[in-house]
Amino acid sequence: MDTPSPAPPQAAFVRAYPPMDPPTGPALWLLLRDGEVLVRGGALIESEGDPRGDGVNRTPLYLGTLGGRPCLADDLGPQEALPEGCRLVPLRALFGQIGEAEFALAGYASQMLYWRRTSGFCPVCGHEAEMRPGDWGRRCPRCGHVAYPHVTPAVLILVHDGGARILLGHKPGWGPRYSILAGFVEPGESLEECVRREVQEEAGLEVADLVYAGSQPWPYPHQLMIGFTARHAAGEPRVDAEELDDARWFTAETLPDLPPPVSLSRQMIDAWTAAQTK
Ligand SMILES: [Zn+2]
Structure with missing residues (x-):
């Protein structure tokens, strides 16, 4: 007799890599500034569009899906006003306040945003580095140096x-x-x-x-x-x-x-x- 394989848990995080596009529908928004995460009502923000409203030059990172919801991460500018009803909470303070998978996701977002902030230029020759398709590495088009997110x-x-x-x-x-x-x-x-x-x-x-x-x-x-x-x-x-x-x-x-x-x-x-x- 066939045993039905158990359905994956709803909260499972499935990673995505550039240049994949997020599926449509409400997304989880991981917006961070100085190690703090933007939350609304004590929870991660779920929103159909960017909770900051329209803005220029916004390029959130698409990290994957959590329970089928696309997860988007971006840095909040130092002067950027917080969306209505939202506040910033230190990442560590979210432990036990939100679900385990959500907490892990917020940590992952923090690491990937750190990587984006610190990997824009080649450490060998100083040329602007390019995203590599298929992973989170960055490649220098001038000297060929490749670097990956730090662990x-x-x-x-x-x-x-x-x-x-x-x-x-x-x-x-x-x-x-x-x-x-x-x-x-x-x-x-x-x-x-x-x-x-x-x-x-x-x-x-x-x-x-x-x-x-x-x-x-x-x-x-x-x-x-x-x-x-x-x-x-x-x-x-x-x-x-x-x-x-x-x-x-x-x-x-x-x-x-x-x-x-x-x-x-x-x-x-x-x-x-x-x-x-x-
Ligand atoms: Zn280089």
């Missing part, structure tokens, strides 16, 4: 002692907040090498038993966070004060102030705590 990988490391404790670090300026260790991947480095180096550099520890824990786009402006858990293998926590001014062990009962729930760091800590208290 900068960074690892998050939840170091545990194999028992009831995890290592959390504190950076100068963080106030009472502690978090798991983190660091950018260097060129020529695997994710595993990066985990071992960062834990050694930031906390003076050796780790083993690395386990992948998930990933998260972090569009501020274009990181990809890749989470691992790792077991403490040798050494006592010590900090070099350059990156961290404290690193110490905590149990689920003694956790300090933690990063906000939007972050994979926090989600990893919460997952570990939940496993401890099972």
